[in-house]
Amino acid sequence: MEKNEIALVYKSGIPTLRSSAHRVRKKIGKNRNVPKPQASGGYIGTMLPSSIRERDMLPYDVDEYDLSGAIISLLQSLDPEVVGSWSEIIEDGSAPTTTRLEDFRIPLMSVTRRANKGQCEDAQQYLSEAVASSHDTFLQIFDRLLKEQILPHLKSRLVREGVVKDDETRLAFYYQRPPTLRLQPGPARAMVRNHRDSDYGHQPGELNYWIPLTDIALTGVDLWCESDADLGDYSPLGTQLGEVSSFHGTACRHYVNRNETPYTRASLDFRVGIEPYYDPEWEMVGTRADHLRQKVEL
Numbered sequence: 001m002e003k004n005e006i007a008l009v010y011k012s013g014i015p016t017l018r019s020s021a022h023r024v025r026k027k028i029g030k031n032r033n034v035p036k037p038q039a040s041g042g043y044i045g046t047m048l049p050s051s052i053r054e055r056d057m058l059p060y061d062v063d064e065y066d067l068s069g070a071i072i073s074l075l076q077s078l079d080p081e082v083v084g085s086w087s088e089i090i091e092d093g094s095a096p097t098t099t100r101l102e103d104f105r106i107p108l109m110s111v112t113r114r115a116n117k118g119q120c121e122d123a124q125q126y127l128s129e130a131v132a133s134s135h136d137t138f139l140q141i142f143d144r145l146l147k148e149q150i151l152p153h154l155k156s157r158l159v160r161e162g163v164v165k166d167d168e169t170r171l172a173f174y175y176q177r178p179p180t181l182r183l184q185p186g187p188a189r190a191m192v193r194n195h196r197d198s199d200y201g202h203q204p205g206e207l208n209y210w211i212p213l214t215d216i217a218l219t220g221v222d223l224w225c226e227s228d229a230d231l232g233d234y235s236p237l238g239t240q241l242g243e244v245s246s247f248h249g250t251a252c253r254h255y256v257n258r259n260e261t262p263y264t265r266a267s268l269d270f271r272v273g274i275e276p277y278y279d280p281e282w283e284m285v286g287t288r289a290d291h292l293r294q295k296v297e298l
Helices: 067-076 120-132 138-160
Strands: 056-059 172-176 180-184 192-195 206-212 223-225 243-247 254-256 265-274 293-297
Touching: 056 138, 067 138, 067 265, 138 172, 138 243, 138 265, 138 293
Parallel strands: none
Antiparallel strands: 056 243, 172 265, 172 293, 180 265, 192 254, 206 243, 206 265, 223 254
């Protein structure tokens, strides 16, 4: 082993413990999961304007919207044998003086599938239920951030680009609630593979949002994305703590690199459907369930 090489702790399993899972039934022989949104009545999902599909970044006040603190409190209330716990010794060999998400440790069996004698599916369900029930804590902060910062910013972009007439024009947004919490431990071999979200039943009339809750400088983990569909020009979002990034993940392929550090990457991601490009009634063939949506008019 090279001097600076870190031995893999998570040698197998999936890359992340997450609070939700895609539910797409695979058809044997004939795959009908084609990304062509169509509901009864002939509605076809509509692609967002190119200027809105471009990457965008919005800063926010981490003290006013303490998402990391809320997630720390949530994780502290859960079963450590299922979700994880904090390391008593940090990388330099000393005891931690503050509680950081980077120092959270996930049991190996919680990122190992049941078929391989792990408890990944049970851990995901457990974490999903905990996040979904955090109405008075984490979700309250998340809702405020969406309604007070993210959605008004998005509407201002739509007005600026002439998609919406003016600030007085009412517009409906459909945001994913709860968002997906992802915990990516390391050092690990697995990574979030290259994909586009249309493969999982998402429409072209929505944007993806990514909020890191841990320091990229410590974890070395980022989301890499094309600038437009099929260009192959992947580059990292570079989103820092206190920032929210958006990108068009339905069409643009994206992935998350493996975590080669002893720290854990934590992040939130969610989608926002935009009227009139998004059809709230449409369901992809083969999809059993989708992320729940909250409708907001601004």
